[in-house]
Amino acid sequence: MALTKADMAERLFLDVGLNKREAKEFVDACFEVVREALERGEQVKLSGFGNFDLREKNQRPGRNPKTGEEIPISARRVVTFRPGQKLKVRVEGYAGPRE
Amino acid sequence: MTKSELIEALARRQTHLAFADVELAVKSVVEQMSQALSQGERIEVRGFGSFALHFRPPRMGRNPKTGDSVALPGKHVPHFKPGKELRERVNLRLEEAATG
Numbered sequence: 001m002a003l004t005k006a007d008m009a010e011r012l013f014l015d016v017g018l019n020k021r022e023a024k025e026f027v028d029a030c031f032e033v034v035r036e037a038l039e040r041g042e043q044v045k046l047s048g049f050g051n052f053d054l055r056e057k058n059q060r061p062g063r064n065p066k067t068g069e070e071i072p073i074s075a076r077r078v079v080t081f082r083p084g085q086k087l088k089v090r091v092e093g094y095a096g097p098r099e
Numbered sequence: 100m101t102k103s104e105l106i107e108a109l110a111r112r113q114t115h116l117a118f119a120d121v122e123l124a125v126k127s128v129v130e131q132m133s134q135a136l137s138q139g140e141r142i143e144v145r146g147f148g149s150f151a152l153h154f155r156p157p158r159m160g161r162n163p164k165t166g167d168s169v170a171l172p173g174k175h176v177p178h179f180k181p182g183k184e185l186r187e188r189v190n191l192r193l194e195e196a197a198t199g
Contacts, residue, residue, distance in 0.1 A: 002143045003135035031147045037100040081179030090137035092174040
């Protein structure tokens with residue numbers, strides 16, 4: 001079981017009172033606005049949850065694991081997530097399976 | 100971009116919704132995500148990414164002030180894996196700069 005956009009929209013319908021179409025569009029728009037900010041190179045900070053940061057990676061040597069052939073991994077920009085203190089504390093307490 | 104800037108951006112976009120509803124809805128989405136993770140549930144958003152918990156096994160740590168050993172229990176930490184679309188879009192400008 002995983003939380004999906006459909007689950008989030010259902011809660012917006014039940015708790016916030018958006019209609020089903022509005023709720024679905026809203027959840028889509030939410031992730032789209034965050035993606036657009038990251039695309040512009042802008043960090044996204046959601047207090048209580050965490051920060052989405054951008055990191056510039058230089059080119060580095062790599063290898064095709066199947067053929068063993070050496071191919072450089074090109075320079076790239078990547079998104080990393082740093083959980084906030086509040087989320088870390090909430091998650092630390094989870095005592096479920098150790099994966 | 101902060102949470103309040105996200106709320107403002109969404110309010111400009113979803114003009115048929117009241118500002119207060121946009122505010123509530125963003126807070127609801129963030130809280131749902133925090134709650135899912137704190138119950139060990141994964142989050143999967145196609146084109147954005149997935150969140151899951153990773154387990155950090157127990158280890159011996161040290162009190163940096165006194166140098167005493169302290170047993171640290173195992174714990175779970177949140178982990179985010181960006182989805183394909185997000186990875187590609189974030190990297191696009193860099194690629195354009197390199198080739199163009």
